[in-house]
Amino acid sequence: MSGHPATVDPYRTTLRTAADWGLVALALLALAALMLPLGTRDGAVVGWFGGASGAAPLFLIGVVLAVIAGRSAPRRLAAIQYPGAWVELAGVALALLLPLHLMNEGVDLSAGWGLWLFLVVATLLLWRVMGTLAGVPGWTRSVLVPGLFGLGLLAGWEVLVRGFGVPAILLPAPSRIAAALAANAPVLWDDFRQTVLVSVLRGYVMGCGAGFAVAILADRVPFLARGLLPLGNLASAIPVVGIAPIMVMWFGFDWQSKAAVIVVMTFFPMLVNTLAGLGNSERIQLDLMRSYGAGYGRTLVKLRLPNALPFLFNGLKINSTLALIGAIVAEFFGTPVVGMGFRISTEVARMNLDIVWATIAVAALTGSGFYGGLALLERLTTAWHPSMRGR
Amino acid sequence: MTSPTSPDATSPDSRPFDSQGAAPRPAPAPTVVEARKLSLVYPTADRPVTALSEVDLTIARGDFVSLIGPSGCGKTTLLRVIADLERPTSGAVAIEGMTPEQARLKRLYGYVFQAPALYPWRTVERNVMLPLEIMGLAKAERHARAREQLERVGLSGFERKFPWQLSGGMQQRVSIARALALQPDLLLMDEPFGALDEITRDHLNLHLTQLWRATGKTCVFVTHSIAEAVFLSTRIVVMSPRPGRILDVIDCDALPRERTLDIRETPEFAAIAHRVREGLKEGHSYDD
Numbered sequence: 001m002s003g004h005p006a007t008v009d010p011y012r013t014t015l016r017t018a019a020d021w022g023l024v025a026l027a028l029l030a031l032a033a034l035m036l037p038l039g040t041r042d043g044a045v046v047g048w049f050g051g052a053s054g055a056a057p058l059f060l061i062g063v064v065l066a067v068i069a070g071r072s073a074p075r076r077l078a079a080i081q082y083p084g085a086w087v088e089l090a091g092v093a094l095a096l097l098l099p100l101h102l103m104n105e106g107v108d109l110s111a112g113w114g115l116w117l118f119l120v121v122a123t124l125l126l127w128r129v130m131g132t133l134a135g136v137p138g139w140t141r142s143v144l145v146p147g148l149f150g151l152g153l154l155a156g157w158e159v160l161v162r163g164f165g166v167p168a169i170l171l172p173a174p175s176r177i178a179a180a181l182a183a184n185a186p187v188l189w190d191d192f193r194q195t196v197l198v199s200v201l202r203g204y205v206m207g208c209g210a211g212f213a214v215a216i217l218a219d220r221v222p223f224l225a226r227g228l229l230p231l232g233n234l235a236s237a238i239p240v241v242g243i244a245p246i247m248v249m250w251f252g253f254d255w256q257s258k259a260a261v262i263v264v265m266t267f268f269p270m271l272v273n274t275l276a277g278l279g280n281s282e283r284i285q286l287d288l289m290r291s292y293g294a295g296y297g298r299t300l301v302k303l304r305l306p307n308a309l310p311f312l313f314n315g316l317k318i319n320s321t322l323a324l325i326g327a328i329v330a331e332f333f334g335t336p337v338v339g340m341g342f343r344i345s346t347e348v349a350r351m352n353l354d355i356v357w358a359t360i361a362v363a364a365l366t367g368s369g370f371y372g373g374l375a376l377l378e379r380l381t382t383a384w385h386p387s388m389r390g391r
Numbered sequence: 392m393t394s395p396t397s398p399d400a401t402s403p404d405s406r407p408f409d410s411q412g413a414a415p416r417p418a419p420a421p422t423v424v425e426a427r428k429l430s431l432v433y434p435t436a437d438r439p440v441t442a443l444s445e446v447d448l449t450i451a452r453g454d455f456v457s458l459i460g461p462s463g464c465g466k467t468t469l470l471r472v473i474a475d476l477e478r479p480t481s482g483a484v485a486i487e488g489m490t491p492e493q494a495r496l497k498r499l500y501g502y503v504f505q506a507p508a509l510y511p512w513r514t515v516e517r518n519v520m521l522p523l524e525i526m527g528l529a530k531a532e533r534h535a536r537a538r539e540q541l542e543r544v545g546l547s548g549f550e551r552k553f554p555w556q557l558s559g560g561m562q563q564r565v566s567i568a569r570a571l572a573l574q575p576d577l578l579l580m581d582e583p584f585g586a587l588d589e590i591t592r593d594h595l596n597l598h599l600t601q602l603w604r605a606t607g608k609t610c611v612f613v614t615h616s617i618a619e620a621v622f623l624s625t626r627i628v629v630m631s632p633r634p635g636r637i638l639d640v641i642d643c644d645a646l647p648r649e650r651t652l653d654i655r656e657t658p659e660f661a662a663i664a665h666r667v668r669e670g671l672k673e674g675h676s677y678d679d
């Protein structure tokens with residue numbers, strides 16, 4: 001069936017010149033899908049053709065035309081590589097719109113095996129297009145392909161949840177989460193400000209700063225390093241749910257207790273990574289500094305800290321995730337009536353799961369933004385490091 | 392066996408910086424490096440390694456001294472002791488009458504390591520400027536010196552490259568430029584040209600000998616190449632391993648101070664090279 005090795009460019013063979021066996025297989029699957037129903041309406045089976053299915057044949061024709069156009073497109077059009085891939089992508093998008101259209105028409109899709117098979121074909125087509133686009137260097141590969149991947153997942157989630165009528169209490173569709181996000185924006189913004197901009201940022205800066213400072217000290221005072229490192233292993237095993245209520249008792253309901261939890265969680269990862277980084281300079285590099293008569297401070301600034309940068313970023317990235325988790329969990333044990341953890345715990349109790357999911361979405365976006373920002377900064381500052389070169 | 396204490400071997404060392412009257416040359420140069428009964432034992436896990444044993448060596452201002460000997464005979468160790476990167480177990484070294492530590496803190500020497508030891512986060516130019524930053528020179532002066540030295544080693548146009556974008560030989564030339572940028576009176580070089588091809592090596596040898604003659608720097612130069620040692624040096628120190636010691640010190644006064652690549656064809660050159668080779672053979676015979 002898949003007669004094409006991965007190295008063969010599918011856009012070099014047009015419909016006229018050679019058969020693309022993978023595509024032929026997909027076409028056969030699509031034909032089979034046409035034999036099966038699209039769904040039911042008022043107890044009656046809805047097929048592909050005939051008045052009941054509304055505009056379904058138009059969608060079908062659109063997709064087929066997009067694929068044919070994509071296959072016959074040249075390899076390169078001006079600055080665009082594989083323009084055919086983009087046309088096929090439009091075809092896939094059209095295919096994904098079909099179930100939404102049918103649901104608007106009032107069709108129940110849960111028994112529409114023809115439609116689901118058709119969507120499987122569309123997914124396989126998307127797979128092939130992504131494979132092609134992933135070979136284009138630059139922005140296409142590093143940003144567009146992951147972005148399309150995420151969009152594809154969201155589309156699949158939306159169609160499956162709505163098509164099979166999954167209750168929103170179990171799993172709402174992305175569109176519902178987005179609607180809840182928009183409807184509750186002021187509340188969610190207040191939660192975000194309290195949890196992220198106040199608790200997480202302060203706790204993160206204090207925890208990472210303290211870990212870094214103590215590591216610098218421990219580097220000069222060897223017994224400190226020997227005493228602290230085993231404690232680090234111990235601290236990493238402390239459960240947040242154990243430490244959080246204690247911190248709330250010690251520091252009260254406001255951000256101070258959340259920051260304290262974050263400090264406990266982030267201090268040792270930063271300490272351990274900084275110490276490892278400071279020990280990362282080679283003897284010959286140190287000898288060079290010594291031969292210049294450079295003292296401890298200059299050697300630290302000009303040699304050992306730059307050498308430690310990849311390790312420092314490792315610690316900062318680990319801690320960005322830990323800090324967010326720490327703050328949200330700690331808010332379960334007492335907050336002023338605002339905060340992402342507080343929101344989740346109260347809205348779960350009220351069965352308001354749309355808001356819970358919206359808060360989860362905010363937390364996920366915040367976490368990946370935080371991490372991504374650090375990763376970008378790392379790329380900018382440690383482009384010289386072997387692990388970053390040539391990327 | 393030629394022991395370093397025999398009159399023959401020490402004759403070049405006995406230049407009369409302490410007995411002015413008997414000077415064979417009109418103006419005896421002052422001593423830059425003086426090592427007396429220098430020993431160094433590395434305490435390793437299984438058994439201690441004697442890297443240097445009772446080494447006596449005197450280097451006068453303007454000397455170009457090459458250290459030659461089989462691998463592991465303590466050439467690097469001797470250079471490191473002079474540079475205060477290693478403390479001798481016994482004996483003493485004086486640099487310009489100071490302890491090595493004082494000399495190091497006054498930045499009296501420039502050291503070219505056996506490996507380039509460039510900092511990968513700095514561009515070529517900023518690597519060369521590193522010692523100048525530490526000395527606290529003004530920015531304009533740092534730039535000027537870096538450009539001058541990079542041009543000297545034939546790396547103009549590579550200022551903005553990173554070390555890992557350069558070949559091994561080019562990296563080593565950057566490290567030479569970095570040592571020269573300090574403008575030290577004493578240059579310690581540990582096999583600086585070991586990684587270079589023959590033609591570049593000839594070229595840099597010529598440059599080095601011209602630089603040395605023009606500036607009157609004192610050079611201590613480690614090499615494995617007999618031809619290179621004879622071509623560059625005023626004196627050649629032949630060392631032998633286990634324990635590391637000086638076998639022979641050979642004067643190259645027979646060669647003119649001003650040197651071109653042609654002198655390698657002269658009989659004087661051949662005679663000195665022969666003596667170095669004999670010394671090296673003698674060192675190796677201890678292994679059997």
Ligand SMILES: Nc1ncnc2c1ncn2[C@@H]1O[C@H](COP(=O)(O)OP(=O)(O)OP(=O)(O)O)[C@@H](O)[C@H]1O
Pocket residue numbers: 433434435440441442461462463464465466467468469505635
């Ligand atoms: N840091 C160290 N610890 C233990 N032993 C060492 C150390 N450095 C060098 N040695 C030993 O001391 C001896 C002399 O080493 P050295 O590096 O001075 O040799 P070398 O003459 O420079 O050799 P090569 O020509 O290979 O560079 C060797 O036997 C080596 O094993």
Ligand SMILES: [Mg+2]
Pocket residue numbers: 466467468505581
């Ligand atoms: Mg060596």
